[in-house]
Amino acid sequence: MSTEGIEALTGANLVADRERAEGARFRGPDPRTGGEGPLAVAEATSGEVADAVAAAVEAAPVLAAWTPQRRAEVLRGLADALDADGEAIIAVADIETALGRARLSTELARTSNQLRLFADVVAEGRYLEATIDAPNPDVVPPRPDLRRQLVPLGPVAVFGASNFPLAFSVPGGDTASALAAGCPVVAKAHPSHPATCERTARALRAALTDAGAPPGSLSMVHGQGVEVGSALVEAPGIAAVGFTGSRAGGRALHDLAAQRDVPIPVYAEMSSLNPVFVTDGALAARGEEIADGFLQSMTMGTGQFCTKPGVLVLPDSAEGASFAERVAEQAGAHAGGPLLNGRIASALAEQLARTRAIDGVEVLAAGEVTERDGFAARPTVLRVPAERFLAEPDLAAEHFGPMAVLVTASPSEQITVAASLEGQLTATVHTEEDEADKITELVEELTRMAGRVVCNGYPTGVAVTHAMHHGGPYPATTNPLHTSVGSTAIRRFLRPVAYQTAPQALLPPALRDENPLDLPRLLDGAWTTAPVER
Structure with a gap:
């Protein structure tokens, strides 16, 4: 070692x-060997x-x-x-x-x-x-x-x-x-x-x-x-x-x-399932590209991202079937990767055993989970019709690892699936420009349940920017405001304090008339660094 x-x-x-x-002393795990x-x-x-x-x-x-x-x-x-x-x-x-x-x-x-x-x-x-x-x-x-x-x-x-x-x-x-x-x-x-x-x-x-x-x-x-x-x-x-x-x-x-x-x-x-929805237009225009990108996103970090897409909802059509075949083919050829510890490996193995056994679930790619001689997993891809997905809560539970469920659905069923989901960190839709009017209701549902709505992309990779929101309604987080x-x-780690008719000497520097820190302040409703004129 x-x-x-x-x-x-x-x-x-x-x-x-x-x-x-x-x-007392303890040791963390060695994910490559399964030892200490x-x-x-x-x-x-x-x-x-x-x-x-x-x-x-x-x-x-x-x-x-x-x-x-x-x-x-x-x-x-x-x-x-x-x-x-x-x-x-x-x-x-x-x-x-x-x-x-x-x-x-x-x-x-x-x-x-x-x-x-x-x-x-x-x-x-x-x-x-x-x-x-x-x-x-x-x-x-x-x-x-x-x-x-x-x-x-x-x-x-x-x-x-x-x-x-x-x-x-x-x-x-x-x-x-x-x-x-x-x-x-x-x-x-x-x-x-x-x-x-x-x-x-x-x-x-x-x-x-x-x-x-x-x-x-x-x-x-x-x-x-x-x-x-x-x-x-x-x-x-x-x-x-x-x-x-x-x-x-x-x-x-x-x-x-x-x-x-x-x-x-x-x-x-x-936890978050981070659902992805694919429209007819997007499937016809770039189905193979979306399939490849989805598989890459789902397996990134061996599926151990909080933003890993765990379910993809696609049209119940011949194009949808071809899409599923491509995802399955790519998953079957994927080498997999390490899981972080034995607890994650055993939990994923037990969860997959239950999920695969659900009536109506088709196993497109049967990935393995290794719990000895190193913790590792290969991708698992399941397919199920929307009716069965809606009836089985275990299919809508986060599987922490390289696993995803493909759900075949009609346009109305896509909305029903979206409406059934718990709060999420992200929700993604792949669509074409001329379909905007057709998916308004779907996007409204995604906005209701997710902290970040992704269009024509993938949720993995969270940019550190001013506009980023990495949160969402429960159970994605305990506080969706932040x-x-x-x-x-x-x-998150600040609280407001208001001072009423306080003498200048008792005010924090940022609130004093002369603005000694030269900070921007909201003065009578307008941002300025100017001092207060009395």
């Missing part, structure tokens, strides 16, 4: 400015978790007081630190996940670029939503001087995801969002890639120390079971939770947070 990039790691919990390893991973890490004790949270509570007012400009500089420093340690980070992540260095290189670049985007957003200042309404005694009722801005929530517990060891783990979007908002982070390392979590946490912590951040700005704790995560969510000092993972895991954390004496928000991004990707992800 290669140990490149791992020799300097200790497997300890990184609690404020200390390394602690008081609990290269690094033994220490399960965090209740005391270590409590101390990490206490340090974050102590750090919170310091980070909250930083100016947007200083916070932006720190975010850029974090990005530079990840890039500087990139070779070692990628080597460790590949050892633990078998995702391949090319994929991981792209993921690391995405992660550091996200930090830089957030730095630009913070430096520009509009994210604070600084708003000033001048007093007006002549309106009814009379309006006092009102000033409002967003402030950090406080310490955030971040749960790393198994399938994105960089973009949605310790250095990923939730951590970047929280730090951009001015919130300290206690990160729960994912047990499938604990060494990667430690390596990236060390890079980030070193950059924070160099920037003069307090020790509790970022801590990282290990945990194999539910105990560490539960202790984090229940800790009184934690103000919010960021999570990417399964529906069962996200819902459990959400319910636990709701039962606290002081409930807190849990921003959980969970995104976990893109610049507005920062908003």
Whole structure:
């Protein structure tokens, strides 16, 4: 087993400015062999978790007081630190996940670029939503001087995801969002890639120390079971939770947070089927192209993307049959790839056994799932008429791996299928320009149930931009108002505070008359950087 990039790691919990390893050791999995991973890490004790949270509570007012400009500089420093340690980070992540260095290189670049985007957003200042309404005694009722801005929530517990060891783990979007908002982070390392979590946490912590951040700005704790995560969510000092993972895991954390004496928000991004709909016109014009693109999207990352398209609804026609044959042919020739751990492999194997046995299901490509001597899967493609799909809830359940269901349907049945689906992260339609009037009702249904509607493309690949929305109605997420990707992800960890007739000395700098930070503010309904004229 290669140990490149791992020799300097200790497997300890990184609690404020200390390394602690008081609990029993465990190892993550080796997806290539089915054995144990290269690094033994220490399960965090209740005391270590409590101390990490206490340090974050102590750090919170310091980070909250930083100016947007200083916070932006720190975010850029974090990005530079990840890039500087990139070779070692990628080597460790590949050892633990078998995702391949090319994929991981792209993921690391995405992660550091996200930090830089957030730095630009913070430096520009509009994210604070600084708003000033001048007093007006002549309106009814009379309006006092009102000033409002967003402030950090406080310490955030971040749960790393198994399938994105960089973009949605310790250095990923939730951590970047929280730090951009001015919130300290206690990160729960994912047990499938604990060494990667430690390596990236060390890079980030070193950059924070160099920037003069307090020790509790970022801590990282290990945990194999539910105990560490539960202790984090229940800790009184934690103000919010960021999570990417399964529906069962996200819902459990959400319910636990709701039962606290002081409930807190849990921003959980969970399961999604990400349905794809293909019209007659699109099938006739470019059926083979769509089939090939769908298979590529469905098998990307061995089907372990939260945006993997798990069902495709196509016309019940000769062209539809040819489309299905091409998808089946491509799937049968596909070599498959690694699954991240044994739990994912066994869950997928059990789920596929049930799904294949449903009456009326036709197996077009019978992929294998390996649970010993490495975790791997080849693509599975099933076909079923719309009537059976609508009658069998198991067919509309997320299969985490390279599996998809092709549903044959009439135009009216396509709408019925769309209307039957739960909340989704994405929904896709392949159509032609002259069909817009014919699919208006279908697109309305897709808009109802999805956070992102994709036209003539594929849902895998989530761009880090200002306009991106990576979320959706439950069970895609626990909070459909927010995104976990893109610049507005920062908003999750901020809350508004309004000041009424407050003296200048008591106002935050962003709300003072002279605008000392030179930030854009909504002054009597118009954006400006000008000072308030009295």
